[in-house]
Amino acid sequence: MTDISAHPSGKRKTSSLLQLDARTKRRNAAERRFQIYGLVCIGIAMVALVMLLVSIFSGGASAFRQTFATFEMTLPAETLDPDGNRNPEEMAKVTTIGYQNVLRQGLVTAVRGANIVPEGMTDADITGMLSPEAAADLRNRVLNNPELLGQQVEIDALAHGRIDGYFKGRVTMQSAERDANVTPQRLQLAQAMADNGLMALRFNWGFVTKPDASDQRPEAAGLGVALLGSLYMMLVVLVLSVPIGVAASIYLEEFAPKNRWTDVIEVNISNLAAVPSIVFGILGLAIFINFFHLPQSASIVGGLVLTLMTIPTIIISTRAALRAVPPSIRDAALGVGASRMQAVFHHVLPLAMPGILTGTIIGLAQALGETAPLLLIGMVAFVRDYPDGPPAGLFDPASALPVQVYNWTQRADPAFVERSSGAIIVLLAFLLVMNAVAIILRRKFERRW
Amino acid sequence: MNDMRIAERDVSTSETKITARDVNVHYGASHALKGVDVDILNGHVTAFIGPSGCGKSTFLRCLNRMNDTIAAAKVTGRIELDGENIYDPKVDPVQLRAKVGMVFQKPNPFPKSIYDNVSYGPKIHGLTRSKAELDEVVETALRKAALWNEVKDRLHAPGTGLSGGQQQRLCIARAVATSPEVLLMDEPCSALDPIATAQVEELIDELRSQFAVVIVTHSMQQAARVSQKTAFFHLGNLVEYGETGQIFQNPRDPRTESYISGKIG
Numbered sequence: 230m231t232d233i234s235a236h237p238s239g240k241r242k243t244s245s246l247l248q249l250d251a252r253t254k255r256r257n258a259a260e261r262r263f264q265i266y267g268l269v270c271i272g273i274a275m276v277a278l279v280m281l282l283v284s285i286f287s288g289g290a291s292a293f294r295q296t297f298a299t300f301e302m303t304l305p306a307e308t309l310d311p312d313g314n315r316n317p318e319e320m321a322k323v324t325t326i327g328y329q330n331v332l333r334q335g336l337v338t339a340v341r342g343a344n345i346v347p348e349g350m351t352d353a354d355i356t357g358m359l360s361p362e363a364a365a366d367l368r369n370r371v372l373n374n375p376e377l378l379g380q381q382v383e384i385d386a387l388a389h390g391r392i393d394g395y396f397k398g399r400v401t402m403q404s405a406e407r408d409a410n411v412t413p414q415r416l417q418l419a420q421a422m423a424d425n426g427l428m429a430l431r432f433n434w435g436f437v438t439k440p441d442a443s444d445q446r447p448e449a450a451g452l453g454v455a456l457l458g459s460l461y462m463m464l465v466v467l468v469l470s471v472p473i474g475v476a477a478s479i480y481l482e483e484f485a486p487k488n489r490w491t492d493v494i495e496v497n498i499s500n501l502a503a504v505p506s507i508v509f510g511i512l513g514l515a516i517f518i519n520f521f522h523l524p525q526s527a528s529i530v531g532g533l534v535l536t537l538m539t540i541p542t543i544i545i546s547t548r549a550a551l552r553a554v555p556p557s558i559r560d561a562a563l564g565v566g567a568s569r570m571q572a573v574f575h576h577v578l579p580l581a582m583p584g585i586l587t588g589t590i591i592g593l594a595q596a597l598g599e600t601a602p603l604l605l606i607g608m609v610a611f612v613r614d615y616p617d618g619p620p621a622g623l624f625d626p627a628s629a630l631p632v633q634v635y636n637w638t639q640r641a642d643p644a645f646v647e648r649s650s651g652a653i654i655v656l657l658a659f660l661l662v663m664n665a666v667a668i669i670l671r672r673k674f675e676r677r678w
Numbered sequence: 679m680n681d682m683r684i685a686e687r688d689v690s691t692s693e694t695k696i697t698a699r700d701v702n703v704h705y706g707a708s709h710a711l712k713g714v715d716v717d718i719l720n721g722h723v724t725a726f727i728g729p730s731g732c733g734k735s736t737f738l739r740c741l742n743r744m745n746d747t748i749a750a751a752k753v754t755g756r757i758e759l760d761g762e763n764i765y766d767p768k769v770d771p772v773q774l775r776a777k778v779g780m781v782f783q784k785p786n787p788f789p790k791s792i793y794d795n796v797s798y799g800p801k802i803h804g805l806t807r808s809k810a811e812l813d814e815v816v817e818t819a820l821r822k823a824a825l826w827n828e829v830k831d832r833l834h835a836p837g838t839g840l841s842g843g844q845q846q847r848l849c850i851a852r853a854v855a856t857s858p859e860v861l862l863m864d865e866p867c868s869a870l871d872p873i874a875t876a877q878v879e880e881l882i883d884e885l886r887s888q889f890a891v892v893i894v895t896h897s898m899q900q901a902a903r904v905s906q907k908t909a910f911f912h913l914g915n916l917v918e919y920g921e922t923g924q925i926f927q928n929p930r931d932p933r934t935e936s937y938i939s940g941k942i943g
Binding site for chain 1: 742781788
């Protein structure tokens with residue numbers, strides 16, 4: 230053998246292993262630089278995440294707490310049930326205005342009883358301490374349980390949004406002077422009531438369970454209808470897009486002949502994934518509402534539109550997951566005489582399941598946060614009534630979480646700022662729950678051998 | 679020809695099981711197999727040898743129509759199993775593969791338990807009526823594959839947790855469990871160490887009493903050890919086919935001679 234490895238000069242230069250040569254130094258420096266770039270990128274991403282979370286949580290956490298006036302009073306049977314037979318249908322003739330008067334009486338008595346002197350305030354001024362919603366709440370409570378009449382009950386009345394704003398630092402004495410909805414006297418009274426334990430900020434489930442309220446009553450606005458609407462839409466998306474998407478991918482990946490037609494279909498599915506979501510909204514408006522005459526604002530239409538949006542995402546990730554299953558598994562199944570369908574359903578699909586679930590959850594998460602197409606099919610409507618239980622409730626008008634956020638940011642009252650941030654927290658929590666379910670399912674399906 | 683079918687599975691006769699005539703395979707533009715004629719006998723181990731890319735694996739995969747799964751592969755000619763053309767349009771390849779089992783180059787147990795690996799074939803073919811019967815089939819198959827004693831206490835442990843040689847014997851047990859009539863083996867020992875190889879070779883010799891065994895191998899020593907018939911493939915041609923002893927000691931074709939003496943390949 231000739232010595233082809235020798236140095237061209239004929240003499241081999243040897244160097245010490247203990248001394249780094251220039252080339253090694255350069256390579257090491259490049260590697261270090263690359264690691265630093267990576268760390269910087271991760272740092273930027275983390276800072277962005279922290280900024281997002283801080284801004285949302287600092288703005289939105291207060292939405293979960295609400296000011297309530299708590300006092301005891303006797304519900305006067307003679308005004309609230311003039312006929313005296315406790316028939317809810319007849320009692321319903323007494324409107325919220327009647328209850329408002331009763332509440333005022335109770336509140337005034339409670340304030341006097343606590344030896345608070347509301348300076349320069351009429352009884353009507355004192356009513357303004359409470360949310361108009363408080364009277365409606367009391368009316369519902371009485372109609373549901375007529376036995377309460379004539380009894381001493383504890384009232385938990387929602388305070389007016391401005392009073393709530395005072396305890397949250399949004400409303401000050403200075404701003405109250407320029408505000409038509411509140412006076413400094415009311416704030417002073419609120420402070421006095423709080424000092425006497427008649428008024429307090431506490432956790433408010435109503436924010437999550439109650440329906441939306443009008444622009445005048447931010448304190449009563451809740452996410453109940455939007456949550457239900459989003460839940461129904463996710464159910465529709467899950468039930469429709471997963472079977473359709475997975476079946477389409479299995480056909481394309483395992484059965485379809487590879488020819489020009491399947492190429493065209495493939496390209497189109499990839500393009501579909503990139504179509505702006507508002508286009509799907511127009512499609513839904515044209516097809517589901519104008520052609521099939523499905524009801525507007527209904528979660529079934531929203532779900533169908535989001536299904537169309539989600540299918541390409543699921544197809545792309547499912548195909549990738551199927552392709553990642555080693556062909557030897559298919560060979561093994563075919564080799565013992567399994568049909569192609571048996572090979573797919575018994576062996577390939579279970580192995581691809583974690584990947585399919587990941588794709589599904591990404592698709593669902595996208596769909597959950599989608600706003601634009603829902604605006605076009607009327608889900609932006611102001612809906613106070615809860616939809617029925619599924620399946621009939623799918624055709625009832627409902628709202629959706631992201632649309633509710635959008636809706637609230639449009640409103641004039643500054644109290645809606647905290648509520649929209651709070652709604653985003655609920656949306657993120659919804660997402661987190663979905664991801665957690667996906668991770669648990671994935672763990673279950675993942676084969677560790 | 680149908681009367682040549684034998685009812686009982688004890689294969690001691692040396693009648694023809696598979697007849698291949700003028701088999702050609704094209705992968706797109708390339709002509710991978712050129713006019714192959716072979717008779718595969720019952721009760722024999724037939725070895726296919728030849729350099730890489732010579733078409734021996736391609737031919738093996740024709741025998742149970744595994745090439746159907748490759749879209750570009752086109753097979754022409756006649757391959758008869760007990761006188762029936764397996765490429766007849768009426769033949770369902772799934773039914774064929776139940777009769778012609780296959781063991782692959784790389785051990786490929788399903789990521790399931792040992793028991794599930796072996797019982798899968800009998801289950802999908804409905805060969806057993808009860809759990810007890812299935813248990814028996816699994817035990818018999820594992821015994822035939824000389825694996826029973828090693829795994830009988832952990833039948834529900836994952837099959838992929840076994841050693842390479844055990845995995846390959848598990849794959850053999852899986853193929854045997856469906857009671858095939860022919861067993862195809864595509865370089866079954868190429869991923870195994872010498873001890874596991876010896877075990878599998880011993881197994882092959884025992885299996886030939888029940889099946890016609892066809893084995894593709896790169897190792898000429900292995901072909902000489904386990905087979906009774908040997909076919910030498912070169913560049914898509916079947917160069918020579920005959921008794922193993924004759925092929926190795928007294929090859930008729932100069933190409934065979936150069937290959938077994940190490941000059942080509």
